Amino acid sequence: MMAARTTRRWLGCIAAIWLAMGSLAEAADGIWSALVLATNEHPAKAAPASLKPFAAGLHNIFGYNTYYLVGSKDLDLGKGSAVWVVPSKEVFLKLRCIDRTPTMYHVQIDLYVRKQLVVTSEVKLGAGAPLYIRGPAWGKGRLVFILQAD
Amino acid sequence: MKNFEERYTAWLDGVLDESMQEEFEAMLDAQAHRDAAGWKKLRGLMRESLGPAATPHADFINSQVLAEIHRETPRPKRQESRGIFGIRLAWAGASLLALAIVLSAIILPQVTKPPTADQYISQVIEARSSDPTHSAVAFEAPGGKGAVLWVENAGYIPANEKIK
Numbered sequence: 001m002m003a004a005r006t007t008r009r010w011l012g013c014i015a016a017i018w019l020a021m022g023s024l025a026e027a028a029d030g031i032w033s034a035l036v037l038a039t040n041e042h043p044a045k046a047a048p049a050s051l052k053p054f055a056a057g058l059h060n061i062f063g064y065n066t067y068y069l070v071g072s073k074d075l076d077l078g079k080g081s082a083v084w085v086v087p088s089k090e091v092f093l094k095l096r097c098i099d100r101t102p103t104m105y106h107v108q109i110d111l112y113v114r115k116q117l118v119v120t121s122e123v124k125l126g127a128g129a130p131l132y133i134r135g136p137a138w139g140k141g142r143l144v145f146i147l148q149a150d
Numbered sequence: 151m152k153n154f155e156e157r158y159t160a161w162l163d164g165v166l167d168e169s170m171q172e173e174f175e176a177m178l179d180a181q182a183h184r185d186a187a188g189w190k191k192l193r194g195l196m197r198e199s200l201g202p203a204a205t206p207h208a209d210f211i212n213s214q215v216l217a218e219i220h221r222e223t224p225r226p227k228r229q230e231s232r233g234i235f236g237i238r239l240a241w242a243g244a245s246l247l248a249l250a251i252v253l254s255a256i257i258l259p260q261v262t263k264p265p266t267a268d269q270y271i272s273q274v275i276e277a278r279s280s281d282p283t284h285s286a287v288a289f290e291a292p293g294g295k296g297a298v299l300w301v302e303n304a305g306y307i308p309a310n311e312k313i314k
Contacts, residue, residue: 037313060292070314088313091305103269113305119286121277121299129272129295139309149272 029150031095031105031125034072035087038064039141054130054146061132062142070143074150077105090114091135091143103127105149111135125149162186272297 036051038058044065047055051067058067071087075095082096091113099106105125111118113136123131127149135143160166161174175183205211274288274297285302307313 035313057291057293057296061298090307090311090313101269109299111301111304114307116305117280118284118304119277119279119299119301121286121288122275123297123299124271124273124275126268126270126272126295129270129297130291131272131274131297131299132291133299134301134304136305136307138307138313143307143313 031075031077031107032072032146032148032150033075033085033087033093033095034146035070035085035091035135036144036146037068037070037138037141038062038144039066039068039139040064041066057130057132058144062134062144064141077107085145088143093133093145095147098122103149109133109147111145123147162189271295274299 034050036054036058047058047067048069050072051058051069055067059065073085073087075083075085077083077095077097077100079097079100082094084092084094086092091111094110094112096108096110097105098108103126107123107125109121109123111121111133125131125147130146130148133145133147135145137143157166157170157174161171166174178186272291272295277286277288277299279286283303287300287302289298289300290296291298
């Protein structure tokens with residue numbers, strides 16, 4: 001009986017180590033998503049703090065001088081799971097995780113505008129490397145999605 | 151034997167050697183000899199009349215006593231099995247430790263494997279649209295790490311519509 005108990009304890013320890021290592025191997029902090037409204041204003045307004053790291057990139061790519069954060073969300077995506085990113089009723093995304101490593105997400109992205117599927121894309125998101133998605137025009141500005149794996 | 155009582159008792163029991171016995175008897179008077187004779191006679195009578203009593207069911211009692219002794223005596227075989235148990239426990243522990251080391255050797259390199267540079271780059275692998283009015287192109291973002299998915303004709307939302 002004592003031997004069985006000791007064996008169970010050992011197996012429990014090994015299982016715990018295995019699970020801890022497994023979770024460590026699969027560990028990733030998630031994906032940060034944001035919907036940005038890009039406009040030209042005179043004078044230009046400074047980007048909010050959460051967009052500061054992307055301000056130069058946004059300006060170089062899209063050419064607007066002012067950026068507003070419409071909404072942002074941290075996504076926790078497991079392999080095979082899917083999430084909806086709905087910062088607006090007019091434009092939203094569906095993300096499905098095809099695969100993930102500690103530093104990269106392989107995802108399928110569906111862009112919906114006015115509840116219609118506009119484009120489907122397959123993307124590899126490296127940690128710290130943002131993906132910019134040019135969305136629909138809004139007034140004189142443009143809606144842009146930013147996705148970045150943390 | 152130092153005192154008289156000890157020597158007297160030994161003399162009555164007949165355990166004095168011959169020389170001491172003669173020496174001691176020389177010290178005794180006639181009354182002491184008569185007392186000793188009376189004592190010896192009484193002891194003989196007691197030994198004859200007070201023999202060991204016969205125990206009824208002696209075999210049964212003996213078997214019960216032996217069984218109790220057997221129960222209370224530690225069994226060498228059990229000690230041996232404890233020894234084997236200890237060896238088995240040690241082997242089980244060593245085996246599990248070896249298994250843990252092997253698993254660690256398999257898993258840890260995967261955990262600690264340094265990521266390659268392309269794992270810190272975002273790439274658009276594919277972009278498609280079922281509607282021919284929409285199109286998408288992908289290119290590298292300035293800085294070389296990020297990526298841009300440039301969707302043409304993604305639609306227009308009038309400024310008077312709230313986007314949130």
